[in-house]
Amino acid sequence: MEEIKKVRVRYAPSPTGYLHIGGARSALFNYLYAKKYHGDFVFRIEDTDIERNIEGAEYSQLHDLIWLGIIPDESIEKPNPKYAPYRQMEKLALYQKYAHELVEKGYAYECYCTEEELAEMKENQYANGIKAFKYNRHCLNLTNEEKEKYIKEGRKPVIRLKMEKGVTFKFHDLVRGDVSFLSDDIGDFVILKSNGIPTYNFAVVIDDHIMDITHVLRGEEHLSNTPKQLQIYKYFGWEPPKFGHMTIIVNENGKKLSKRDNNILQFMSQYRDLGYLPEAIFNFLFLLGYTSSDSKEFFTKEEAIENFDPSRLSSSPSMFDNKKLKYINSTYIKHLDDEKYFEFILPFIKKSAKAKDFDENLLKEIALIYKNEIAYGEEITSLLDEILDYDKNQLTDEEKEFLNLDSSKLAISKFKEKVISLKSFDKDSVKELFLSVQKETSLKGKNLYMPIRLKLTKMSHGIEMHNILKILGMEEILKRIDL
RNA sequence: GCAGCAUUGGAGAAGUGGCUUAACUCAUUGCCCUCUCAAGGCAACAUUCACGGGUUCGAAUCCCGUAUGCUGUACCA
Numbered sequence: 001m002e003e004i005k006k007v008r009v010r011y012a013p014s015p016t017g018y019l020h021i022g023g024a025r026s027a028l029f030n031y032l033y034a035k036k037y038h039g040d041f042v043f044r045i046e047d048t049d050i051e052r053n054i055e056g057a058e059y060s061q062l063h064d065l066i067w068l069g070i071i072p073d074e075s076i077e078k079p080n081p082k083y084a085p086y087r088q089m090e091k092l093a094l095y096q097k098y099a100h101e102l103v104e105k106g107y108a109y110e111c112y113c114t115e116e117e118l119a120e121m122k123e124n125q126y127a128n129g130i131k132a133f134k135y136n137r138h139c140l141n142l143t144n145e146e147k148e149k150y151i152k153e154g155r156k157p158v159i160r161l162k163m164e165k166g167v168t169f170k171f172h173d174l175v176r177g178d179v180s181f182l183s184d185d186i187g188d189f190v191i192l193k194s195n196g197i198p199t200y201n202f203a204v205v206i207d208d209h210i211m212d213i214t215h216v217l218r219g220e221e222h223l224s225n226t227p228k229q230l231q232i233y234k235y236f237g238w239e240p241p242k243f244g245h246m247t248i249i250v251n252e253n254g255k256k257l258s259k260r261d262n263n264i265l266q267f268m269s270q271y272r273d274l275g276y277l278p279e280a281i282f283n284f285l286f287l288l289g290y291t292s293s294d295s296k297e298f299f300t301k302e303e304a305i306e307n308f309d310p311s312r313l314s315s316s317p318s319m320f321d322n323k324k325l326k327y328i329n330s331t332y333i334k335h336l337d338d339e340k341y342f343e344f345i346l347p348f349i350k351k352s353a354k355a356k357d358f359d360e361n362l363l364k365e366i367a368l369i370y371k372n373e374i375a376y377g378e379e380i381t382s383l384l385d386e387i388l389d390y391d392k393n394q395l396t397d398e399e400k401e402f403l404n405l406d407s408s409k410l411a412i413s414k415f416k417e418k419v420i421s422l423k424s425f426d427k428d429s430v431k432e433l434f435l436s437v438q439k440e441t442s443l444k445g446k447n448l449y450m451p452i453r454l455k456l457t458k459m460s461h462g463i464e465m466h467n468i469l470k471i472l473g474m475e476e477i478l479k480r481i482d483l
Numbered sequence: 484g485c486a487g488c489a490u491u492g493g494a495g496a497a498g499u500g501g502c503u504u505a506a507c508u509c510a511u512u513g514c515c516c517u518c519u520c521a522a523g524g525c526a527a528c529a530u531u532c533a534c535g536g537g538u539u540c541g542a543a544u545c546c547c548g549u550a551u552g553c554u555g556u557a558c559c560a
Contacts, residue, residue, distance in 0.1 A: 132556040158558055449518030
């Protein structure tokens with residue numbers, strides 16, 4: 001009887017950048033998996049690429065995740081002593097010990113080849129039509145004398161794993177089903193760099209093993225790393241976790257999202273700054289490459305956990321659809337209760353220079369006016385700026401012409417005459433006002449409203465008339481009507 | 484090149500041999516509402532599942548081949 005292990009999954013970013021779409025989605029599904037099966041979600045850092053690590057990345061990776069509601073059970077800030085440390089650079093000695101263990105067992109060997117020699121090797125192979133570089137095992141059976149000679153020359157060895165010959169690595173992928181690779185296609189790869197730091201493929205294996213990771217859900221780009229890692233597991237006699245390779249997210253050209261992609265916002269913090277709700281992004285990410293069997297589309301976190309089934313993860317790439325994200329976000333905004341909505345939207349209203357000093361009640365009324373209009377928070381800022389920053393707006397020739405019509409002039413003057421005595425800007429009072437203007441001018445519809453709208457906002461479209469009046473206030477209305 | 488994975492409308496996709504006249508959602512288009520924009524309501528949108536063969540009474544679903552795309556092929560992760 002196989003013992004039932006507690007499910008433990010992880011998200012293990014390298015701190016080379018802030019949390020981005022792909023990373024967040026990867027973390028999301030691991031989180032879902034953990035919670036679905038009552039396991040732990042571990043956040044660990046793979047910081048072995050010391051050249052590319054950047055300031056603040058680690059913090060962003062963790063805290064943007066938490067912002068999304070993806071809360072680790074264990075992390076660099078919440079370590080479980082049994083599994084700590086959670087940064088790879090803090091346990092170099094461990095990797096080195098394991099690497100040397102493999103060397104002693106004859107499963108790995110020191111390699112003294114220089115960068116130049118490797119480059120030459122590569123070139124030779126390339127000339128023979130081989131583009132996938134495989135190390136030629138020059139250093140496989142070095143004698144001690146040869147090694148000493150190299151060391152005297154100042155060379156520092158790396159450790160390479162000796163791949164087995166004629167072995168097929170088979171595994172059952174959680175999302176793709178049975179997958180197999182031939183060991184012969186894989187060259188002896190480096191597990192420990194000459195500076196003593198392990199490479200990714202080695203360090204993950206060690207980490208996943210000592211941290212008791214049971215399931216690994218990761219991007220498709222790691223699919224071909226899996227046999228390398230399986231070879232390491234095999235040499236150590238460890239049981240590998242279950243792997244699942246999720247599809248990558250692609251841009252509108254069908255290419256994997258890259259950090260240099262300018263058409264698509266990459267980072268979670270950018271979405272937060274623009275006024276996307278974490279719940280909406282969570283939901284959107286959940287839908288990227290996953291569909292529930294009942295064609296439901298809106299999920300709370302709890303519902304997503306409940307619904308999640310790794311076998312329903314798509315295996316063909318999904319395109320990042322910004323319009324869908326907007327749609328989902330706007331739906332979440334509409335469904336926010338007013339208190340939560342105010343809390344969310346007020347900072348964006350106050351970003352509009354002319355609105356920031358309005359009194360609290362007006363601010364809230366403005367907020368409500370736009371609740372159905374906006375797809376994300378920042379939109380309210382620009383919408384408000386359009387109305388409030390009168391001087392910036394320009395009438396088109398057509399609009400000027402329309403404004404010059406006698407009927408337009410009549411509407412405006414009658415409106416001016418009546419608006420002064422308007423008691424309230426609520427919908428009914430304003431409607432009544434327009435009704436009385438209509439009565440006395442016999443203008444209606446577009447001929448009645450449009451001149452006034454143009455006069456007040458210099459725009460031919462926008463929010464309802466009573467809302468315009470409310471936002472502007474009497475003083476501003478009279479000022480603009482006279483211009 | 485080699486290896487792996489994939490291929491259903493503009494996008495996400497459901498579909499696992501007969502219930503499919505290919506669900507659902509976004510986008511798009513049209514209509515309604517309306518001074519306008521948005522929101523909302525209604526409707527339209529794949530005779531067909533990359534292509535070519537095969538298996539079968541019956542195929543998007545199974546098999547073979549081809550094409551295309553993606554990912555990987557580092558002392559990056």
